[in-house]
Amino acid sequence: MNFPLFPQEASTAAAQTDHIYFALLGLSAFILALVFLPMIFFLFKYRSGKIANRAQLNLPTNKIEVTWTVIPTLIALGIFAWGAKVYFDEEVPPANTLEINVVGKQWMWKIQHQEGNHEINELHIPVNRAVKLTLASEDVIHSFYIPAFRIKQDVVPGRFTTEWFQPTRVGTYRFYCSEYCGTDHSKMQGIVFVMKPQDYENWLARGNVRNTLAQSGENLFRRLGCSGCHVNSNVIHAPPLEGLYEKLVPLSDKTFVRADDKYLRDSILLPTSQVVAGYQPLMPTYEGRISEDELLQLIAYLKSIGKETPPKKP
Amino acid sequence: MNDPEQNYLSAGWTVRSWLLTTDHKRIGILYLLSILVFFAIAAAAAAMMRLELLTPQGDLVLSETYNKLFTMHGVLMVWFFLIPSIPTVLGNFIIPLMIGARDVAFPKLNLLSWYLFIIGGCFALHAIVLGGVDTGWTFYTPYSTAYSNSHVLEMAAGIFIAGFGSILTGLNFIITIQKMRAPGLTWFRLPLFIWSMYSTSIILVLATPVLAITLLLMSIERIWGVGIFNPKLGGDPILFQHLFWFYSHPAVYIMILPGLGVVSEIIPCFSRKKIFGYKFVAFSSVAIAVLGFLVWGHHMFVSSQSIYAGMAFSILSFLVAIPSAIKVFNWTATLYRGSISFNAPMLYALSFIGLFVIGGLTGLFLATLAVDVHLHGTYFVVAHFHYIMVGGMVTAFMGGLHFWWPKITGRLYPEKLAQLAAIILFIGFNLTFFPQFILGYLGMPRRVHEYAPEFQLYNVLSTAGASILAIGYLLPLIYFLWSLFYGKKSSANPWRATGLEWKTSSPPPKHNFAETPVVTEDAYEYPPLNEIGEHPDA
Numbered sequence: 097m098n099f100p101l102f103p104q105e106a107s108t109a110a111a112q113t114d115h116i117y118f119a120l121l122g123l124s125a126f127i128l129a130l131v132f133l134p135m136i137f138f139l140f141k142y143r144s145g146k147i148a149n150r151a152q153l154n155l156p157t158n159k160i161e162v163t164w165t166v167i168p169t170l171i172a173l174g175i176f177a178w179g180a181k182v183y184f185d186e187e188v189p190p191a192n193t194l195e196i197n198v199v200g201k202q203w204m205w206k207i208q209h210q211e212g213n214h215e216i217n218e219l220h221i222p223v224n225r226a227v228k229l230t231l232a233s234e235d236v237i238h239s240f241y242i243p244a245f246r247i248k249q250d251v252v253p254g255r256f257t258t259e260w261f262q263p264t265r266v267g268t269y270r271f272y273c274s275e276y277c278g279t280d281h282s283k284m285q286g287i288v289f290v291m292k293p294q295d296y297e298n299w300l301a302r303g304n305v306r307n308t309l310a311q312s313g314e315n316l317f318r319r320l321g322c323s324g325c326h327v328n329s330n331v332i333h334a335p336p337l338e339g340l341y342e343k344l345v346p347l348s349d350k351t352f353v354r355a356d357d358k359y360l361r362d363s364i365l366l367p368t369s370q371v372v373a374g375y376q377p378l379m380p381t382y383e384g385r386i387s388e389d390e391l392l393q394l395i396a397y398l399k400s401i402g403k404e405t406p407p408k409k410p
Numbered sequence: 411m412n413d414p415e416q417n418y419l420s421a422g423w424t425v426r427s428w429l430l431t432t433d434h435k436r437i438g439i440l441y442l443l444s445i446l447v448f449f450a451i452a453a454a455a456a457a458m459m460r461l462e463l464l465t466p467q468g469d470l471v472l473s474e475t476y477n478k479l480f481t482m483h484g485v486l487m488v489w490f491f492l493i494p495s496i497p498t499v500l501g502n503f504i505i506p507l508m509i510g511a512r513d514v515a516f517p518k519l520n521l522l523s524w525y526l527f528i529i530g531g532c533f534a535l536h537a538i539v540l541g542g543v544d545t546g547w548t549f550y551t552p553y554s555t556a557y558s559n560s561h562v563l564e565m566a567a568g569i570f571i572a573g574f575g576s577i578l579t580g581l582n583f584i585i586t587i588q589k590m591r592a593p594g595l596t597w598f599r600l601p602l603f604i605w606s607m608y609s610t611s612i613i614l615v616l617a618t619p620v621l622a623i624t625l626l627l628m629s630i631e632r633i634w635g636v637g638i639f640n641p642k643l644g645g646d647p648i649l650f651q652h653l654f655w656f657y658s659h660p661a662v663y664i665m666i667l668p669g670l671g672v673v674s675e676i677i678p679c680f681s682r683k684k685i686f687g688y689k690f691v692a693f694s695s696v697a698i699a700v701l702g703f704l705v706w707g708h709h710m711f712v713s714s715q716s717i718y719a720g721m722a723f724s725i726l727s728f729l730v731a732i733p734s735a736i737k738v739f740n741w742t743a744t745l746y747r748g749s750i751s752f753n754a755p756m757l758y759a760l761s762f763i764g765l766f767v768i769g770g771l772t773g774l775f776l777a778t779l780a781v782d783v784h785l786h787g788t789y790f791v792v793a794h795f796h797y798i799m800v801g802g803m804v805t806a807f808m809g810g811l812h813f814w815w816p817k818i819t820g821r822l823y824p825e826k827l828a829q830l831a832a833i834i835l836f837i838g839f840n841l842t843f844f845p846q847f848i849l850g851y852l853g854m855p856r857r858v859h860e861y862a863p864e865f866q867l868y869n870v871l872s873t874a875g876a877s878i879l880a881i882g883y884l885l886p887l888i889y890f891l892w893s894l895f896y897g898k899k900s901s902a903n904p905w906r907a908t909g910l911e912w913k914t915s916s917p918p919p920k921h922n923f924a925e926t927p928v929v930t931e932d933a934y935e936y937p938p939l940n941e942i943g944e945h946p947d948a
Binding site: 099100101103113116117124127128132135136138139142143144145146147149150151153157160163164165167172173175178181182183186187188202211235236237239241243244246247248250252254255270272273274275276277278279280281283372383 | 419430433468473474477546552553556557609640641642647648683711712714716721724725728731732738739740743748749751752760763764767769771772774775777778782784786787846848851853855857858860861862868939940941942943
């Protein structure tokens with residue numbers, strides 16, 4: 097039996113979180129000493145029957161109270177600011193991340209790489225590269241937690257959530273579901289393999305995948321009949337999707353919305369909620385007809401055609 | 411009626427005289443007996459869990475059983491032991507005595523509260539007997555509404571009904587304290603226990619209805635499939651968390667404020683000295699009650715709530731720590747130049763301060779956003795809230811029970827044995843829960859019945875501690891029962907304490923006071939001490 101006191105530290109966020117953790121430990125030790133050393137001293141010195149000066153002093157109570165109210169408040173605000181700064185960095189991903197999709201369902205993790213590789217309860221990633229996970233749930237709330245990276249994000253059904261990190265050390269680390277999700281919650285876990293970039297490329301190549309994620313999405317796009325309206329837009333009037341991703345879309349209620357992952361998700365599942373200006377709300381909902389995996393593939397396809405410049409209309 | 415030997419216990423011996431009593435003291439006893447039953451069941455569930463966690467493999471019970479055990483432990487401990495503990499037992503018994511009243515404002519309503527509590531408790535127990543619930547005490551959606559195949563509705567009904575008992579108790583206390591204080595007992599002469607119970611009652615009245623609404627909405631979705639929380643029906647699962655924690659975070663303060671009040675009574679009495687900074691200690695209870703309503707989102711830092719909301723909730727959570735710190739500083743200052751004796755209530759009060767400070771400091775870790783991202787949902791959280799709720803509230807409850815035992819029963823408990831039990835509890839508690847802080851930072855998730863082998867050592871320590879803790883709870887049970895029959899008879903004021911409850915006989919007569927007392931001085935006006943710590947003028 098071993099007794100580790102401290103978890104592995106394998107991401108940029110881990111180092112930052114641990115700095116705050118140690119500062120808090122130091123502060124706690126200081127406050128414990130500040131409260132309990134005098135207390136133990138008083139308990140000893142003023143125990144009943146022991147001779148001591150017990151004449152009551154006329155202490156400036158209000159000044160003392162204000163002092164021990166204001167100083168802890170200032171310290172608390174300082175720690176708040178430090179924790180908030182690191183949190184902000186943890187929550188907002190940088191540009192040019194490696195994007196990987198993670199779907200949680202009772203009781204397993206399904207992972208999709210853009211190159212088309214799929215894995216279950218394992219996550220292979222290259223070291224020293226910022227990775228952004230897009231998380232989706234098929235059923236209940238899960239939470240994707242990698243202790244060695246000090247990173248956690250709930251995976252909430254009905255929406256995408258994201259989580260990013262930059263691993264700093266090659267190795268294998270456990271990940272868990274950390275939000276109780278039913279019978280086999282304890283088994284819903286896996287291993288992160290942080291690899292050298294070349295090893296990662298080799299691993300991707302060994303997967304022997306036929307289609308990239310976007311290509312799978314394109315196949316779905318045809319199979320589900322999306323292409324019938326969105327490609328031959330002269331037959332049935334539907335908005336073109338090329339170049340759409342991350343652009344501002346004018347809506348029929350005269351507002352604009354950015355075509356991000358959330359918008360694409362909502363437009364497929366709740367197509368009448370945000371109708372593009374100049375179009376009729378004709379599209380049927382795909383809610384219940386496609387799984388979270390497929391939805392992520394479709395969106396990968398839309399992103400892949402989104403990056404091309406749209407053809408200018410004459 | 412005027413027989414001086416007649417007290418509230420000897421006023422009637424029939425079952426009917428207990429079950430239809432409107433005497434706040436008897437109702438306090440009824441609550442004490444009933445919450446002990448729930449405590450025993452919930453503690454047995456905890457014992458099973460600790461045994462399961464001795465080894466990394468899930469070998470003692472099935473994962474399904476384990477999930478039902480922790481749900482049962484949480485539901486019973488929170489709603490059927492901790493929330494009622496100090497308020498309904500000590501609060502019911504002591505508040506009217508402390509303020510010089512004959513009873514609470516609405517004695518019949520008080521009895522109704524107990525019946526609601528018992529009916530709710532029967533629903534909860536019935537749900538457990540039928541096969542249990544596996545949602546965790548938090549009932550997170552959509553698991554609870556669409557995926558759990560257990561007796562969610564019946565358990566929710568039990569909590570719903572018991573909640574109305576809480577609301578009525580809170581209402582009763584507010585009006586009692588507001589309207590029934592003895593002549594001369596102004597707000598700033600009130601014992602601090604009254605201030606803390608008043609703050610607690612306000613939370614009970616304002617927060618509990620939100621729990622009722624939340625459980626009702628959850629039940630509507632579960633029964634009729636109305637989309638409120640389940641995204642597949644167009645609902646929002648995060649909405650449930652907002653509603654649930656809007657009640658359940660203030661509920662955490664229902665589970666600690668009364669404990670803070672008890673400690674504020676014990677410390678001056680066993681230091682023979684007025685409490686330091688009375689007004690600051692009093693208003694810090696009010697501040698905790700108010701700020702406690704504004705921090706619920708700190709349970710949701712990783713839930714996908716907006717990061718700016720997270721920042722607001724983080725800063726407010728740091729601020730709510732300040733009034734608690736003020737209390738601790740004032741208690742320490744009270745010891746200065748006092749005359750301290752280490753009777754069991756004082757040992758409990760001191761161990762309360764130690765455990766409460768550790769619980770509070772680790773709360774700062776969890777209020778810090780970036781650190782919480784790592785610690786949320788791990789054993790660190792489990793350790794933290796057990797330090798507050800068991801280390802804090804249960805220790806204070808034990809302290810209060812020892813302190814007022816002579817008043818309640820008219821008998822003294824055996825002091826040496828009680829001091830030993832207090833020390834055993836302190837050691838057992840720390841051994842059980844301190845290793846869980848380390849487990850949490852190492853990354854062990856909570857609510858798992860299997861775990862990685864590297865976590866085993868700390869789990870073994872924790873289970874070992876739990877067995878010591880069990881002795882610490884059984885010992886008082888035995889000597890309290892013993893003292894009922896063989897304990898020395900207590901005088902009216904065995905601790906030479908201030909406070910009106912000590913001015914009447916032990917146990918008190920049916921209507922508390924022969925004449926309505928008149929108050930002419932502040933709380934805790936102990937006479938001056940000489941250099942060996944006696945009151946020469948008294």
